Amino acid sequence: MWPTLLFGLLLASVAGWIFTAYYQARRIRSLERSHEEIQVEETLVFDFLHGLGEAFRETIRPQELHRLIVEGATRILDAHGGALYMTDRTGGRLTPAFISKGCPPLVDVPLNILQQAAATPIALESYLRLHSVTPGEGILGHVWQTGQPGCFTELSEAPELAKLHGSAFGAVSVMAAPLRYGNQDLGVLALANGPTGAPFSQADFVVFKSIAEQSAFALYNAIIYSMANEKKRLDHDLEIARDIQRILLPAEAPAINGFQISGINVPARQVSGDYFDYIRVDDERLGVAIADVSGKGVPASLIMAICRSVLRAEAARNPSPADVLRKVNRQLYPDIKEDMFISMAYLILNHQSDGVTLARAGHDAPLLYKRQSQTVTPIKSPGMVVGIDSGSVFDRLTTDFAVPLEREDCLVLYTDGVTEALNTEGDEFGFDRMAQSVRASATDGAQAIVRRVIEDVRNFTGSLPQNDDITLIAIRKT
16 A cells, blocks of 8 residues: 555656746746847847937938838837828928838728728828827827827727728727927827737837837937038028128229228128218229118028119219119108118219218218317218108209318217127127217228227127127228
8 A cells, every 4th residue: 555655646746847847948038038039129129219319310201200110119119100291390280200110000090991992092191191180089189199109909999990990991909109308399109000910018008118218209300410410501591692792792992092991891690781982983082881780690681682772873973972772762661671771972073183972871970080289070961761762752852962071080970889889788889989989099090090999899798798899980180
């Protein structure tokens, strides 16, 4: 009896050991398979992230980045298809950026489109590419509006997809996540499995949310890259525009008997709306012009260039500054927008008669420095700005005005960028400070006046950036 009992116990032990070994072997094989699957998934995720990083080594087109995100997410989670919808420029709708082949429709599709798609699949593709989504519309609109990702395996809560259940276009499982980075609402990423696929698991959903986060970061970086490249291009264009404008402005003052002239233009931005010029009227006369186009930047600089061309054409052999300005106004008036105008002053120096004739079109009154009395007074001749009247009022107000200059007297023309320069307390440089600068430097010549005024303005404004274009011309009777 005892031998039989012992033998039975031995058999039971051996059987238990065999069962345990078999069970452990199966567990080990299962863990190995799980480990391999995790390694494959990790490799796919790493490749996805690596692909996003490589994309930014060179300037990537947005369409390529969109495709990379959708196809990468689809491959990692073994989905039938995916779609990326981006927020449009208004921020009020989602527009399809990339929809992969095989992705079930994620929006409500009209019955007639479905009927056409049965025979012509491109009809459905065209509809999906053109259909935008409003906040709250379907699964995509709901995820976008709430900002919460979702894994949908029970599509009764999505009637736009439930009606396709059982058809070739139906989806059995959908994951969707908002793409947000910082305060930027970028869009929605979605993956879907069709009738032949299995529902997404919670583990899939965890990985998907991580992919969505990385995708949002990549899309945000792409926007920053695009903005930086656009700014670089615009800066390059503005640099070219500044070089062209520098060519249009005189590099140095021409020599004319009996007068000493100096001028300067200091733009507040890359290009300036201020203009000054020296124009040879004839053998005896030299025209000197200064102008300020309302506004700043490129629009003002374009008007300035047009003004220069018209003025030069009308000034040739015309001894009347007022007549020149009248003709300039008549030509420019039809082409200047209602919210723009040009203030100008134009004078003609005659070296034989030592005379100066001035016409002012609403420009800041030139300053006259008298050497004998050492006084600085503004010359307030009548006139209105160019571009706001077709000519009936402008022609009547704009007249020639003779300016008496004796030896060592000075005439200073300037734009309001000088007198309206602000310091840190918000005070303007003003007329009195400018008159003081002119008075202090007039005896040293025209160049000294320009240099002193610019230096005093910069000392006055300190560290504040220049807020308007500055143009200055000094004329000294010798």
